[in-house]
Amino acid sequence: MNLAEGVQIVSFGILVATTIAAALGVVLLENIVYSAFLLGGVFISMAGLYLLLNADFVAAAQILVYVGAVNVLIIFAIMLVNKNETFKPMKNPWFRKGATALVCVGLFALLGTMVQSTSWAVLDTIEPIPSTALRLGQHFFSDFLLPFELVSVLLLIAMVGAIILARREFIPDLDAEQEFVFTLPERPREPVGAISDSPDDSDS
Amino acid sequence: MELQLEYFLLLAAALFCIGIYGLINSRNAVRVLMSIELLLNAVNLNLMAFSNYLDADAKGQVFSVFVITIAAAEAAVGLAIVLAIYRNRDTIDMEQFNLLKW
Numbered sequence: 485m486n487l488a489e490g491v492q493i494v495s496f497g498i499l500v501a502t503t504i505a506a507a508l509g510v511v512l513l514e515n516i517v518y519s520a521f522l523l524g525g526v527f528i529s530m531a532g533l534y535l536l537l538n539a540d541f542v543a544a545a546q547i548l549v550y551v552g553a554v555n556v557l558i559i560f561a562i563m564l565v566n567k568n569e570t571f572k573p574m575k576n577p578w579f580r581k582g583a584t585a586l587v588c589v590g591l592f593a594l595l596g597t598m599v600q601s602t603s604w605a606v607l608d609t610i611e612p613i614p615s616t617a618l619r620l621g622q623h624f625f626s627d628f629l630l631p632f633e634l635v636s637v638l639l640l641i642a643m644v645g646a647i648i649l650a651r652r653e654f655i656p657d658l659d660a661e662q663e664f665v666f667t668l669p670e671r672p673r674e675p676v677g678a679i680s681d682s683p684d685d686s687d688s
Numbered sequence: 689m690e691l692q693l694e695y696f697l698l699l700a701a702a703l704f705c706i707g708i709y710g711l712i713n714s715r716n717a718v719r720v721l722m723s724i725e726l727l728l729n730a731v732n733l734n735l736m737a738f739s740n741y742l743d744a745d746a747k748g749q750v751f752s753v754f755v756i757t758i759a760a761a762e763a764a765v766g767l768a769i770v771l772a773i774y775r776n777r778d779t780i781d782m783e784q785f786n787l788l789k790w
Contacts, residue, residue: 511710537740554763561767565774584712588705595701623750642761649768
């Protein structure tokens with residue numbers, strides 16, 4: 485990218501700050517709607533980092549796919565399962581959180597020392613590819629043709645699977661003449677949790 | 689002083705660790721899916737940094753496009769599973785999805 489080094493450093497710092505802050509907000513905030521919107525912030529700042537790494541096509545694809553599709557899908561799922569439930573407290577939550585934080589900090593320290601101690605064979609001159617879309621297309625249709633087609637089949641399978649999983653079951657023989665009620669013709673379902681919550685009738 | 693490869697790798701490692709923390713500690717099932725997206729983004733950043741600094745042929749960008757595609761498929765299927773579980777169990781608490789727990 486043809487930017488001055490100072491501009492690159494400053495924009496990298498801003499993007500790092502927003503990414504880390506938004507990711508911490510995604511994980512730590514109580515309200516899940518805030519988490520979903522902060523996740524969009526993470527995706528957008530990741531797209532900015534891709535621009536710093538001379539990958540303009542993937543940055544655009546990141547914004548299109550993640551912010552445009554995945555984030556909207558997550559917000560729709562939050563709306564569909566919108567239930568204000570107070571979770572039952574676990575036995576020792578601070579021990580769990582502390583152990584997890586310890587493991588994560590240890591993993592970060594391990595990765596950090598690995599990154600610092602490895603001597604990477606960085607290229608001498610990093611010159612940006614003039615048109616990354618052209619180069620990606622050449623890769624997709626020459627040496628990555630089989631993975632490309634497999635991924636398209638996988639997307640089709642995932643779409644069909646998601647529709648089948650999320651679809652409600654309709655009652656097949658519903659006589660429409662009986663009474664006119666404005667409800668969805670849906671089979672009433674017993675929640676499974678009701679069985680395990682009442683132990684007195686479990687052995688009957 | 690210019691941007692080094694190590695900066696991007698450290699950022700990706702930090703993002704990955706935050707994602708793992710959220711993956712283990714969150715009790716809302718949707719938040720678990722969001723943490724998985726964070727993990728996939730960290731891996732994508734690694735691929736992209738290596739593609740820029742170690743390879744002049746943009747092969748890492750090809751891989752990261754594949755990762756983006758699979759992440760989209762994973763999000764769709766995962767949210768469908770969350771909806772199905774919510775409809776059956778009437779909760780999204782991860783601690784109560786224990787039908788297969790011994």
